[in-house]
Amino acid sequence: MKNTIIAPSILASDFANLESESKMLNRSEADWFHIDIMDGRFVPNISFGIPVTAAINKHAQKPLDVHLMIVEPEKYLEDFKNAGAETLTVHYEACTHLHRTIGQIKELGCKAGVALNPHTPVSVLEDVIQDIDLVCVMSVNPGFGGQKFIENTYTKIEKLSALIKESNSNALIEIDGGVNMDNAPKLIKAGADVLVAGSFVFNSQNPENTIKNLKSINKTLVS
Numbered sequence: 001m002k003n004t005i006i007a008p009s010i011l012a013s014d015f016a017n018l019e020s021e022s023k024m025l026n027r028s029e030a031d032w033f034h035i036d037i038m039d040g041r042f043v044p045n046i047s048f049g050i051p052v053t054a055a056i057n058k059h060a061q062k063p064l065d066v067h068l069m070i071v072e073p074e075k076y077l078e079d080f081k082n083a084g085a086e087t088l089t090v091h092y093e094a095c096t097h098l099h100r101t102i103g104q105i106k107e108l109g110c111k112a113g114v115a116l117n118p119h120t121p122v123s124v125l126e127d128v129i130q131d132i133d134l135v136c137v138m139s140v141n142p143g144f145g146g147q148k149f150i151e152n153t154y155t156k157i158e159k160l161s162a163l164i165k166e167s168n169s170n171a172l173i174e175i176d177g178g179v180n181m182d183n184a185p186k187l188i189k190a191g192a193d194v195l196v197a198g199s200f201v202f203n204s205q206n207p208e209n210t211i212k213n214l215k216s217i218n219k220t221l222v223s
Ligand SMILES: O=C(CO)[C@H](O)[C@H](O)COP(=O)(O)O
Pocket: 009, 011, 012, 034, 036, 067, 069, 140, 141, 142, 143, 144, 145, 146, 147, 176, 177, 178, 179, 196, 197, 198, 199, 200
């Protein structure tokens, strides 16, 4: 069984203690830092932006996976790259010229991700799937942490896995929203490569241990 990437979402962390939260993630078995950028326009919530991302990057010793839940993301790609982003994920629903935006991300030297809202079918990615490094499947409606996982996600992962395979794409499948120890094994079995977990990690008694438990799921699954 492949090694699942665990990307805790900073959105659920203690914003007054980002240095210690970052150090906890450095110590933990987390693979990436997931950074949720919300603009109050694409989604009905505002999180934080470029300076806070750069501040987290000062302490992070792992790649920053930056999820842009914003309109006109192409205007800010370079700023987020300079703030430390390794992966830049834009929303399909926010990009009129998605192919151009993907090209801009790659020209910056970042990995390119595309996120899909729950209502958006994976088939919209048919003509760009070979150009991207990651598909972020939203398993909640974006904008808030702590929401209930949408069960249709499993079917969507299966359809996306088939599309990736038939297109000879190397894109990773990332699942974002409502991920916990109950649904994570089924998500991995369905084909998820990256699990984003916010409240399940940061609201737990021992976040480091919770990350360890998520990371160890692979070992319990028969390949
Ligand atoms: O993108 C997001 C919300 O738009 C968050 O990353 C996502 O909701 C993860 O948080 P949680 O694990 O608490 O559901």
